[in-house]
Amino acid sequence: MKLYFFPGACSLASHIVAREAGLDIELDKVDFADKKTASGKDFRAINPKGTVPALELDNGELLTEGPAIMQYLADRNPASALAPAYDTLARYRLQEMLGFISTELHKRYSPLFNPDAPQSVRADSTAALQRQYALLDKRLAEHEWLVGDHFTAADGYLFTVTNWASHVGVDLSAFPAVLAFQKRVAARPAVQKALAAEGLIPQQ
Structure with missing residues (x-):
């Protein structure tokens, strides 16, 4: 399998799931400046949507x-427990x-990544994010992971998007459980390997 990605983008979540599942995947970085x-x-010939992630089977x-993609990858290795079994409430x-x-x-x-977005739109998005993080902070104060009692694909996804906060000025200081979650996920060996492979941290 080949995963088309851009460093630190939402494709990182799929990359993390693949690493956590112990899958052998090829990585192909997309340059959005020239779509190569x-x-x-x-890349436009591969995925007309023009977005990552895209997984070539x-x-x-x-x-x-x-x-x-995350669920597909998780299901390649059910023993990893990255996704609960089909037709269960947990799934x-x-x-x-x-x-x-x-x-x-x-x-x-x-909108926060768009420098041309009106200030009112940016303010609305930031306020909405604060409300949603308040809900997540309450859950993560009571549970180590988002679903069940172990790491799942959802945790990799939350980690990925929450990493964007510091880049676009979203203040998460009011959410200590979310910040602790970010550190907990970042310390996982598979996550470290994914971050290093994308050039987001030094290779170890």
Whole structure:
């Protein structure tokens, strides 16, 4: 399998899940300036959406959208427990959390990366993020992980989007449980390997 990614973008969550699952995947970095991959391909021809992550499967098919990719990767190694079993309430809890992160956090950050976004839009997004982080902080003060009693794909996704806060001026100092969660995830060996592979921390 090949994962098309951009360092630190939402594709990092899929990369983390692949590492946590112990999967052997190839990485191909996308340059959004010229829409080319590190391997020299036209990314628009690979994924007409033009977004990462995109996962090229062994049979040549392409899977897009982070929550779908994360679940697919987790299911390649059920023993990793990155996603609960099919048709269990726990699986739907994972999907519930992935949906929450995608719509209430991930998309709220988007305007903050746009220097042309009106100040009113930026203020609204920041306020919305603060409200959602307050909910997450309460949960993480009571539970080590978002779903169940162990690390899942949802934790990798939350870690990834929350890493953006310092880059766009979102103050998380009022959420100590969220900050502790970020440190807890960052210390995981698989996460360290993913961060290093993307050039986000020094290679060890």
